[in-house]
Amino acid sequence: MSSIEGKDVRKLIVACDAGMGSSVMLASTLRKQLKGTGVTVEHTPVNSIPSDADVIVCHTGLADRARASAPGVVLVPFQVFIGDPAVTRVVTAIKNGGTING
Amino acid sequence: MATPYTPTVTGTGVRATIQRFGGHLAGMIMPNIGAFIAWGLITALFIPTGWVPNKTLAELVGPIISTLLPVLIGYTGGRMVHAQRGAVVGAVATMGVVVGADVPMFLGAMIVGPLAAFILKHVDRFTSERTRAGFEMLVDNFTAGIVGAVMAIAGVLAIGPVVEKVTEVAGNGVEWLVSHSLLPIASVIIEPAKVLFLNNAINHGVLGPLGVAESVKHGKSILFMLESNPGPGLGLLIAYLLFGPRSLRPSTPAAMIIHFFGGIHEIYFPYVLMKPRLILAVIAGGASGVLTFLVTGAGLVATPSPGSIFAYMAVTPKGGWFGVIAGIAVAAAVSFFVAAALLGFGRANGDRAGDPAQNITSDDTNTGETAGESVPATKEA
Numbered sequence: 001m002s003s004i005e006g007k008d009v010r011k012l013i014v015a016c017d018a019g020m021g022s023s024v025m026l027a028s029t030l031r032k033q034l035k036g037t038g039v040t041v042e043h044t045p046v047n048s049i050p051s052d053a054d055v056i057v058c059h060t061g062l063a064d065r066a067r068a069s070a071p072g073v074v075l076v077p078f079q080v081f082i083g084d085p086a087v088t089r090v091v092t093a094i095k096n097g098g099t100i101n102g
Numbered sequence: 103m104a105t106p107y108t109p110t111v112t113g114t115g116v117r118a119t120i121q122r123f124g125g126h127l128a129g130m131i132m133p134n135i136g137a138f139i140a141w142g143l144i145t146a147l148f149i150p151t152g153w154v155p156n157k158t159l160a161e162l163v164g165p166i167i168s169t170l171l172p173v174l175i176g177y178t179g180g181r182m183v184h185a186q187r188g189a190v191v192g193a194v195a196t197m198g199v200v201v202g203a204d205v206p207m208f209l210g211a212m213i214v215g216p217l218a219a220f221i222l223k224h225v226d227r228f229t230s231e232r233t234r235a236g237f238e239m240l241v242d243n244f245t246a247g248i249v250g251a252v253m254a255i256a257g258v259l260a261i262g263p264v265v266e267k268v269t270e271v272a273g274n275g276v277e278w279l280v281s282h283s284l285l286p287i288a289s290v291i292i293e294p295a296k297v298l299f300l301n302n303a304i305n306h307g308v309l310g311p312l313g314v315a316e317s318v319k320h321g322k323s324i325l326f327m328l329e330s331n332p333g334p335g336l337g338l339l340i341a342y343l344l345f346g347p348r349s350l351r352p353s354t355p356a357a358m359i360i361h362f363f364g365g366i367h368e369i370y371f372p373y374v375l376m377k378p379r380l381i382l383a384v385i386a387g388g389a390s391g392v393l394t395f396l397v398t399g400a401g402l403v404a405t406p407s408p409g410s411i412f413a414y415m416a417v418t419p420k421g422g423w424f425g426v427i428a429g430i431a432v433a434a435a436v437s438f439f440v441a442a443a444l445l446g447f448g449r450a451n452g453d454r455a456g457d458p459a460q461n462i463t464s465d466d467t468n469t470g471e472t473a474g475e476s477v478p479a480t481k482e483a
Contacts, residue, residue, distance in 0.1 A: 017125055018132045018302050021408060022368035025360060047125055061299045061371070064118035065125075080372040081360075082353045 003101045004054055004074045006093035011040045011050075015058040015066050019045030022081060026057070033091050049073070055100055057087060074102030117298060124303020130179040130212055131306035135407045137174055141166045142404025142417045151321060153420050167318055172200050172207045176215030187226070187246055188219025194250030198257020203266035206318055208311035210257070210265035218253040225249060273315055276325065285324065285396055289388035292329050294381050297371040305329040310405045322401030322419050327392070327426070330409035333433025334387030335370040336362045338380060340434070341441035342373055345448035350376075365408025380441050387437025394432040400425025 014030065016023035023043035031041040044050065046062045049070040058066045060077040067075055078084035093100045131138075141163070147153050148160040173196050180192020192215035199210035225245050233241045279285045295304055305328075313325035336358060343354040350373070357369045374380050395401070400422055406413035411430070418426045 016368065017121070017299055018128055020132055021366045025364070025366055025369075045125070045129065047122065047129070059299070059368070059372070061375070062121070064115070065122055068118070079376070080350075080353065081369045082356055 002072060002074050003099050006090075006095070006098045006100060009039050009054045009094050009100070011042065011053050012055045012057065012090070012094075013049055013053040013070075014041065014043045015046040015049055015056055015062065015069075016043070017046060017062060019043055019048070022059070026081060026087070030057070030087070030091065034094060037094055039094055055090065055102065057090060074100055076100065076102050121299055121303070124300050124307050126182065126216075127212060127307030128302035128305075129182060130175050130215065131208075131310060132302060132407075133178055134171070134174045135405070137166075137171060138404055138407070139413075139416070141171065142402075145317075146403045146417060146419060149321065151420060167206050167314065169197075169200055171314075172196050172211040175208060176211040176218075179212055179215030180219035183216045183219035184223040184226075187222060187242070188216075191218040191222045191246055191250040191253065192216065194218070195253035195257055198254035199262040199265060200257075202258035202262020203269075205266055205269050205315050206311075207262065207265065208314055209269055210262055212307075212311070213265065214253060214257050214261055218249060221253070222246060222249045269312070269315055272312055276312060276316070280324065280396065283393075283396060285328070286389035286392040288328055289385050289392055293334065293384045293388045296329060296367070297374045297381065297384070299368070299371065301329060301367060305405070305409075306407070313402075313405065317401070317403055320401070322403055322422065324392070324395050324401050326402040326405045326417070327395055327400070327414075327429065328388075330367075330406050330414075331388065331391045331430055331433050332362050332365065332367070332409050332411060332414070333391050333430040334384040334437040335367055336430075337387050337434040337437030337439075338373060338383055338441045339370055341383070341438050341445055345442050345445040346373075363410055363412065365406075365410025365413055367409055377444075379444055383437045383441035383444055386440045387433040387435075390436040391429045391433025394429040395425060398425030398428055400429055402426070 012030065012034070014023040014027040016026075027041050027043035034041060042050070046058060046065045047069050049056060049066065051070070053070060053073050056066050056070060056073055056075045058075070058077060059081075060079055063075060063077040076086050076090055078086040089098075090100055092098065144159065144166070145152065145163050148156045149163060150160070152160075173193050176196025177189045177193040180195075181189035183192075195214040195218035196207070196211045199207040199214055203210065222245065226242075229241050229245055276285075279288070292304060295301075309325045309328055313323035316323035316325060339354050339358045339361060343351055343358070346354065354373075357373070360366050360369045374384060401419065402414070402417045402422075403419050404417045406417050414426060414430065415423070
């Protein structure tokens, strides 16, 4: 289990199957929530997560592939696309400090 | 997080492998959907049975579907394997299967594009160690040229005809299913696979290429609507709104809009995964939707992507709206009623205040947390 301090996060990746649908939606939501924090939010297909990602957020159904595609990076799986507590915790950790466990 | 209420949905290695393979197939199609839509719009407008028939402009239809779209797919497939050089030989190789077959060569492009790139990748690995300084450009250009030419020739003579045969057999199989009214059974496979995030793989990897072949022949295809029908998901979400666990209800209206109008079906998958028996609702909804499409003879010109009601309307052929809308409405209604029944019309969740059992079964778990935080999170967004 890896972890990262919220204040050390520079790049947050939202991954989904094609990198075109649900990840774009969640990324735009997170981008608004993280405005002013200096964190870059990007969306990518789960098979091509960039190597400089600090935190990956993706649905639990795709977590296996995300882990294989970016081993060692903090991975936060979530269940629902709107208001998932796991995602909210990431936002809180980045904004108010705290540790993100993945 | 794993409770009876929210079972762990992290999959087995097999599922991840299938997802990955399907992801590669869909990954060749999805970046090119804009081109598919351009073709769909041109077709719907200008063919003889279209909205504004125009002979000159209708000449675009054939070359785009038989050449441009397969080449784009082969290009993208090649790029996935070996970057720009892979993309170039993938496109050249795809021309081989395009010329070597009479049907749109989507499947062929999905095979030869990555294959040619894969071969070039190995050739590059071999030559890069042996090339003298100053000769890199010469060697690189000619290896790509030779691999591309050889693969294009192989495409015309061997791969094209074989894939044409395979496409034909698969198409006949689908026609057999259609003529025997067995197509609704496909929902039994499609709907569960969908919520396991195989939606893109099924729709863009399998049904789309077959549908395009049919659409070229008959002017429309039902295959585009098997996976992408937004009806079942909408019905399920409405059932959740009215009868779901109280904690989840606030998030469903936004989910409905994103699903039905935005076409992002992934948004409803978690609602099924949370209560797996609801898969019966989307299967029933999907199957009755397909049956309605079959009975009314509905079909779409091109793939509606994303599966939004707007995309559906855009690629519906002239005069075909009734069947298409009916199929979506029936699917939503059936899925709603089955889901509502499975949710016990709200009672099974013990939503009545002061019911002690309820606190244990649902609200104490993950979902309770979701509700507490979902409302502010949504508002912030």
